[in-house]
Amino acid sequence: GREEVSSPKRTKEIIARHGFSFKKSLGQNFLIDRNILDKIVGAAELTKEDGALEIGPGIGALTERLADQAGAVTAVEIDRRLIPILEEVLAPHPHVKVRNDDVLKVDLKALFEEDFASVQGVSVVANLPYYVTTPILMKLLEEKLPLKNIVVMIQKEVAERMAASPGGKDYGSLSIAVQYYSEPELICTVPHTVFIPQPNVESAVIRLKVRETPPVEVQDEQHFFGVVQASFTQRRKTIANNLKARYFAKEGRERLEELLAEAGIEPSRRGETLSLEEFARLSDVLLAAGV
Ligand code: SAM
Numbered sequence: 001g002r003e004e005v006s007s008p009k010r011t012k013e014i015i016a017r018h019g020f021s022f023k024k025s026l027g028q029n030f031l032i033d034r035n036i037l038d039k040i041v042g043a044a045e046l047t048k049e050d051g052a053l054e055i056g057p058g059i060g061a062l063t064e065r066l067a068d069q070a071g072a073v074t075a076v077e078i079d080r081r082l083i084p085i086l087e088e089v090l091a092p093h094p095h096v097k098v099r100n101d102d103v104l105k106v107d108l109k110a111l112f113e114e115d116f117a118s119v120q121g122v123s124v125v126a127n128l129p130y131y132v133t134t135p136i137l138m139k140l141l142e143e144k145l146p147l148k149n150i151v152v153m154i155q156k157e158v159a160e161r162m163a164a165s166p167g168g169k170d171y172g173s174l175s176i177a178v179q180y181y182s183e184p185e186l187i188c189t190v191p192h193t194v195f196i197p198q199p200n201v202e203s204a205v206i207r208l209k210v211r212e213t214p215p216v217e218v219q220d221e222q223h224f225f226g227v228v229q230a231s232f233t234q235r236r237k238t239i240a241n242n243l244k245a246r247y248f249a250k251e252g253r254e255r256l257e258e259l260l261a262e263a264g265i266e267p268s269r270r271g272e273t274l275s276l277e278e279f280a281r282l283s284d285v286l287l288a289a290g291v
Contacts, residue, residue, distance in 0.1 A: 005060050029196070036153075040151055044207075047071075056103075059085050060086050122146065150210065219287050230246035
Protein backbone atom coordinates (compact mmCIF):
# COMPACT_ATOMS: atom_id res chain seq x y z
CA GLY A 1 0.00 0.00 0.00
CA ARG A 2 0.76 3.63 0.27
CA GLU A 3 3.45 5.14 2.50
CA GLU A 4 2.21 6.46 5.84
CA VAL A 5 1.44 10.18 6.13
CA SER A 6 4.18 10.42 8.76
CA SER A 7 6.95 9.26 6.44
CA PRO A 8 9.18 12.30 5.84
CA LYS A 9 8.84 11.84 2.10
CA ARG A 10 5.05 11.76 2.03
CA THR A 11 4.73 14.58 4.57
CA LYS A 12 6.94 16.82 2.43
CA GLU A 13 5.07 15.82 -0.72
CA ILE A 14 1.66 16.68 0.81
CA ILE A 15 2.90 20.00 2.18
CA ALA A 16 4.51 21.00 -1.11
CA ARG A 17 1.57 19.99 -3.29
CA HIS A 18 -0.91 21.97 -1.16
CA GLY A 19 1.44 24.93 -0.77
CA PHE A 20 1.07 24.68 3.00
CA SER A 21 3.20 26.94 5.21
CA PHE A 22 3.63 26.26 8.94
CA LYS A 23 2.18 28.72 11.45
CA LYS A 24 4.34 28.93 14.54
CA SER A 25 1.56 30.76 16.39
CA LEU A 26 -0.62 27.64 16.11
CA GLY A 27 2.06 25.33 17.50
CA GLN A 28 2.38 23.47 14.20
CA ASN A 29 5.09 20.81 14.57
CA PHE A 30 4.15 17.70 12.61
CA LEU A 31 5.28 14.19 13.52
CA ILE A 32 7.43 12.34 10.99
CA ASP A 33 8.42 9.27 13.01
CA ARG A 34 6.49 6.02 13.01
CA ASN A 35 8.10 4.71 16.21
CA ILE A 36 6.79 7.64 18.23
CA LEU A 37 3.36 7.16 16.68
CA ASP A 38 3.50 3.49 17.74
CA LYS A 39 4.22 4.58 21.31
CA ILE A 40 1.44 7.17 21.43
CA VAL A 41 -1.17 4.87 19.92
CA GLY A 42 0.00 1.90 22.01
CA ALA A 43 -0.32 3.89 25.24
CA ALA A 44 -3.92 4.77 24.37
CA GLU A 45 -4.93 1.06 24.42
CA LEU A 46 -7.78 1.57 21.96
CA THR A 47 -10.20 -1.09 20.75
CA LYS A 48 -12.79 -1.01 17.99
CA GLU A 49 -15.39 -0.41 20.69
CA ASP A 50 -13.63 2.85 21.62
CA GLY A 51 -13.81 6.35 20.24
CA ALA A 52 -10.80 8.62 19.86
CA LEU A 53 -10.82 12.40 20.03
CA GLU A 54 -7.79 14.02 18.45
CA ILE A 55 -7.00 17.67 19.00
CA GLY A 56 -4.99 19.29 16.22
CA PRO A 57 -4.64 16.59 13.54
CA GLY A 58 -2.33 18.66 11.33
CA ILE A 59 -2.08 16.70 8.06
CA GLY A 60 -3.33 13.49 9.67
CA ALA A 61 -0.22 11.49 10.63
CA LEU A 62 -1.69 10.39 13.96
CA THR A 63 -5.28 10.47 12.71
CA GLU A 64 -4.72 7.70 10.18
CA ARG A 65 -3.24 5.55 12.95
CA LEU A 66 -6.23 6.21 15.20
CA ALA A 67 -8.51 5.28 12.29
CA ASP A 68 -6.91 1.82 12.25
CA GLN A 69 -7.44 1.26 15.99
CA ALA A 70 -10.69 2.97 17.03
CA GLY A 71 -14.33 2.52 16.09
CA ALA A 72 -14.96 6.25 15.71
CA VAL A 73 -12.51 9.13 15.40
CA THR A 74 -13.16 12.85 15.62
CA ALA A 75 -10.37 15.30 14.91
CA VAL A 76 -10.74 18.99 15.81
CA GLU A 77 -8.46 21.28 13.80
CA ILE A 78 -8.44 25.07 14.10
CA ASP A 79 -6.54 25.81 10.88
CA ARG A 80 -8.94 26.02 7.95
CA ARG A 81 -6.07 25.52 5.46
CA LEU A 82 -5.59 21.96 6.74
CA ILE A 83 -9.17 20.82 6.15
CA PRO A 84 -8.85 19.99 2.42
CA ILE A 85 -5.59 18.14 3.16
CA LEU A 86 -7.24 16.11 5.91
CA GLU A 87 -10.21 15.32 3.68
CA GLU A 88 -7.83 13.97 1.05
CA VAL A 89 -5.61 12.01 3.42
CA LEU A 90 -8.49 10.55 5.42
CA ALA A 91 -10.75 9.72 2.48
CA PRO A 92 -10.13 5.96 2.93
CA HIS A 93 -11.46 6.15 6.52
CA PRO A 94 -15.19 7.00 6.56
CA HIS A 95 -15.44 6.61 10.36
CA VAL A 96 -13.19 9.65 10.83
CA LYS A 97 -14.87 13.02 11.23
CA VAL A 98 -12.91 16.25 10.89
CA ARG A 99 -14.24 19.37 12.58
CA ASN A 100 -12.84 22.81 11.77
CA ASP A 101 -12.98 24.41 15.21
CA ASP A 102 -11.03 25.81 18.14
CA VAL A 103 -11.05 23.05 20.75
CA LEU A 104 -11.19 25.63 23.53
CA LYS A 105 -14.50 26.94 22.15
CA VAL A 106 -16.15 23.62 21.27
CA ASP A 107 -19.05 22.34 23.34
CA LEU A 108 -17.45 19.00 24.15
CA LYS A 109 -20.52 17.51 25.83
CA ALA A 110 -22.53 18.07 22.64
CA LEU A 111 -19.64 16.76 20.52
CA PHE A 112 -19.51 13.58 22.58
CA GLU A 113 -23.25 13.04 22.22
CA GLU A 114 -23.12 13.60 18.49
CA ASP A 115 -19.94 11.75 17.54
CA PHE A 116 -19.48 9.07 20.20
CA ALA A 117 -23.01 7.79 20.85
CA SER A 118 -22.16 4.38 19.40
CA VAL A 119 -18.88 3.69 21.24
CA GLN A 120 -18.23 2.36 24.73
CA GLY A 121 -15.40 4.61 25.89
CA VAL A 122 -13.55 7.61 24.53
CA SER A 123 -9.89 8.51 24.82
CA VAL A 124 -8.15 11.71 23.81
CA VAL A 125 -5.01 11.13 21.76
CA ALA A 126 -3.04 14.09 20.47
CA ASN A 127 0.20 15.80 19.72
CA LEU A 128 -0.93 19.04 21.33
CA PRO A 129 -0.16 22.60 20.28
CA TYR A 130 2.20 23.56 23.11
CA TYR A 131 1.00 27.14 23.51
CA VAL A 132 -2.36 25.91 24.85
CA THR A 133 -1.47 22.57 26.50
CA THR A 134 -2.65 23.43 30.01
CA PRO A 135 -5.95 25.13 29.05
CA ILE A 136 -6.83 22.20 26.78
CA LEU A 137 -6.05 19.54 29.39
CA MET A 138 -7.81 21.42 32.18
CA LYS A 139 -10.89 21.85 29.97
CA LEU A 140 -10.94 18.10 29.25
CA LEU A 141 -10.56 17.20 32.92
CA GLU A 142 -12.79 19.84 34.52
CA GLU A 143 -15.75 19.14 32.25
CA LYS A 144 -15.81 15.63 33.69
CA LEU A 145 -16.33 14.04 30.31
CA PRO A 146 -16.65 10.25 30.23
CA LEU A 147 -13.00 9.74 29.26
CA LYS A 148 -10.77 6.69 29.68
CA ASN A 149 -7.28 7.82 28.77
CA ILE A 150 -5.74 11.06 27.69
CA VAL A 151 -2.50 10.34 25.83
CA VAL A 152 -0.73 13.48 24.72
CA MET A 153 2.58 14.71 23.49
CA ILE A 154 3.40 17.89 25.39
CA GLN A 155 6.39 19.90 26.56
CA LYS A 156 8.61 17.69 28.69
CA GLU A 157 8.75 20.25 31.47
CA VAL A 158 4.95 20.44 31.68
CA ALA A 159 4.67 16.63 31.67
CA GLU A 160 7.09 16.49 34.61
CA ARG A 161 5.06 19.03 36.54
CA MET A 162 1.86 17.08 35.94
CA ALA A 163 3.35 13.81 37.18
CA ALA A 164 5.36 15.27 40.11
CA SER A 165 5.07 14.02 43.70
CA PRO A 166 5.11 16.26 46.81
CA GLY A 167 8.49 17.54 47.91
CA GLY A 168 10.13 18.33 44.59
CA LYS A 169 10.54 21.53 42.63
CA ASP A 170 8.15 20.35 39.90
CA TYR A 171 5.24 19.82 42.32
CA GLY A 172 2.65 22.59 42.31
CA SER A 173 -0.95 23.50 41.63
CA LEU A 174 -0.81 21.89 38.16
CA SER A 175 0.32 18.56 39.65
CA ILE A 176 -2.55 18.69 42.13
CA ALA A 177 -5.19 19.66 39.57
CA VAL A 178 -4.12 16.90 37.16
CA GLN A 179 -3.78 14.27 39.88
CA TYR A 180 -7.16 15.13 41.36
CA TYR A 181 -8.80 14.12 38.08
CA SER A 182 -6.37 11.48 36.77
CA GLU A 183 -3.40 9.20 37.32
CA PRO A 184 -0.52 10.55 35.26
CA GLU A 185 2.23 8.36 33.85
CA LEU A 186 5.18 9.49 31.74
CA ILE A 187 5.43 7.22 28.71
CA CYS A 188 8.61 8.49 27.03
CA THR A 189 10.62 11.56 26.20
CA VAL A 190 10.86 12.55 22.57
CA PRO A 191 13.76 14.10 20.64
CA HIS A 192 13.37 17.24 18.48
CA THR A 193 14.20 15.27 15.36
CA VAL A 194 10.81 13.56 15.07
CA PHE A 195 9.06 16.80 14.05
CA ILE A 196 9.01 19.19 11.15
CA PRO A 197 9.66 21.94 11.87
CA GLN A 198 11.58 21.05 15.05
CA PRO A 199 10.26 22.73 18.23
CA ASN A 200 12.56 24.69 20.56
CA VAL A 201 11.52 22.72 23.64
CA GLU A 202 11.90 19.12 24.68
CA SER A 203 8.83 16.91 24.41
CA ALA A 204 7.33 13.94 26.22
CA VAL A 205 4.35 11.63 25.91
CA ILE A 206 2.20 11.42 29.02
CA ARG A 207 -0.84 9.25 29.75
CA LEU A 208 -3.53 10.48 32.12
CA LYS A 209 -5.80 7.67 33.26
CA VAL A 210 -8.98 9.53 34.04
CA ARG A 211 -10.39 8.71 37.49
CA GLU A 212 -14.02 7.78 37.98
CA THR A 213 -13.98 9.35 41.42
CA PRO A 214 -11.43 11.77 42.91
CA PRO A 215 -8.77 10.28 45.23
CA VAL A 216 -9.85 12.60 48.06
CA GLU A 217 -13.25 13.85 49.07
CA VAL A 218 -13.66 17.59 49.54
CA GLN A 219 -16.67 19.60 50.66
CA ASP A 220 -16.24 22.18 47.90
CA GLU A 221 -13.97 21.65 44.87
CA GLN A 222 -13.74 25.33 44.02
CA HIS A 223 -12.65 26.15 47.56
CA PHE A 224 -10.13 23.29 47.51
CA PHE A 225 -8.49 24.54 44.30
CA GLY A 226 -8.54 28.07 45.72
CA VAL A 227 -6.60 26.93 48.79
CA VAL A 228 -4.11 25.08 46.56
CA GLN A 229 -3.59 28.18 44.40
CA ALA A 230 -3.14 30.37 47.47
CA SER A 231 -0.61 27.97 49.00
CA PHE A 232 1.67 28.27 45.96
CA THR A 233 1.32 32.03 45.43
CA GLN A 234 4.92 32.53 46.50
CA ARG A 235 6.71 29.20 46.35
CA ARG A 236 9.45 30.18 48.77
CA LYS A 237 7.03 31.30 51.47
CA THR A 238 5.59 29.02 54.13
CA ILE A 239 2.03 27.77 53.91
CA ALA A 240 1.14 30.05 56.85
CA ASN A 241 2.47 33.16 55.12
CA ASN A 242 0.77 32.39 51.83
CA LEU A 243 -2.57 31.65 53.51
CA LYS A 244 -2.28 34.71 55.72
CA ALA A 245 -1.88 36.95 52.69
CA ARG A 246 -4.89 35.41 50.94
CA TYR A 247 -7.40 34.65 53.72
CA PHE A 248 -6.28 36.25 56.98
CA ALA A 249 -5.48 39.82 56.02
CA LYS A 250 -7.68 41.15 58.83
CA GLU A 251 -7.92 38.25 61.27
CA GLY A 252 -4.91 37.43 63.36
CA ARG A 253 -2.18 34.93 62.73
CA GLU A 254 -3.30 33.08 65.86
CA ARG A 255 -6.59 32.01 64.29
CA LEU A 256 -4.76 30.78 61.19
CA GLU A 257 -2.35 28.72 63.30
CA GLU A 258 -5.27 27.19 65.21
CA LEU A 259 -6.86 26.07 61.98
CA LEU A 260 -3.61 24.72 60.58
CA ALA A 261 -3.17 22.74 63.79
CA GLU A 262 -6.70 21.41 63.41
CA ALA A 263 -5.78 20.23 59.91
CA GLY A 264 -2.56 18.70 61.27
CA ILE A 265 -0.24 20.94 59.25
CA GLU A 266 2.87 22.66 60.61
CA PRO A 267 2.71 26.40 59.76
CA SER A 268 6.39 26.37 58.74
CA ARG A 269 5.85 23.91 55.91
CA ARG A 270 5.82 24.97 52.28
CA GLY A 271 2.96 24.23 49.91
CA GLU A 272 5.18 21.99 47.82
CA THR A 273 5.38 19.45 50.67
CA LEU A 274 1.63 18.99 51.13
CA SER A 275 -0.09 15.91 49.73
CA LEU A 276 -3.49 15.92 48.05
CA GLU A 277 -4.97 14.50 51.29
CA GLU A 278 -3.48 17.34 53.35
CA PHE A 279 -4.77 20.00 50.98
CA ALA A 280 -8.21 18.37 51.11
CA ARG A 281 -8.22 18.39 54.93
CA LEU A 282 -6.98 21.98 55.02
CA SER A 283 -9.66 23.14 52.61
CA ASP A 284 -12.41 21.44 54.62
CA VAL A 285 -11.17 22.90 57.93
CA LEU A 286 -10.96 26.41 56.50
CA LEU A 287 -14.38 26.07 54.87
CA ALA A 288 -15.98 24.85 58.11
CA ALA A 289 -14.47 27.86 59.89
CA GLY A 290 -16.08 30.17 57.35
CA VAL A 291 -12.78 31.02 55.64
N1 SAM B 1 -1.31 15.87 15.00
C1 SAM B 1 -0.37 16.44 14.04
C2 SAM B 1 0.93 15.68 14.10
O1 SAM B 1 1.18 15.06 15.13
O2 SAM B 1 1.69 15.73 13.14
C3 SAM B 1 -0.15 17.95 14.29
C4 SAM B 1 0.29 18.34 15.69
S1 SAM B 1 0.72 20.03 15.86
C5 SAM B 1 1.83 19.93 17.27
C6 SAM B 1 -0.68 20.83 16.64
C7 SAM B 1 -1.93 21.00 15.76
O3 SAM B 1 -2.94 21.65 16.55
C8 SAM B 1 -1.75 21.89 14.53
O4 SAM B 1 -2.30 21.23 13.42
C9 SAM B 1 -2.54 23.17 14.86
O5 SAM B 1 -3.06 23.82 13.73
C10 SAM B 1 -3.62 22.64 15.77
N2 SAM B 1 -4.21 23.60 16.72
C11 SAM B 1 -3.59 24.66 17.32
N3 SAM B 1 -4.42 25.28 18.17
C12 SAM B 1 -5.60 24.60 18.12
C13 SAM B 1 -6.87 24.78 18.76
N4 SAM B 1 -7.07 25.78 19.66
N5 SAM B 1 -7.87 23.92 18.47
C14 SAM B 1 -7.68 22.91 17.59
N6 SAM B 1 -6.50 22.70 16.95
C15 SAM B 1 -5.48 23.53 17.21
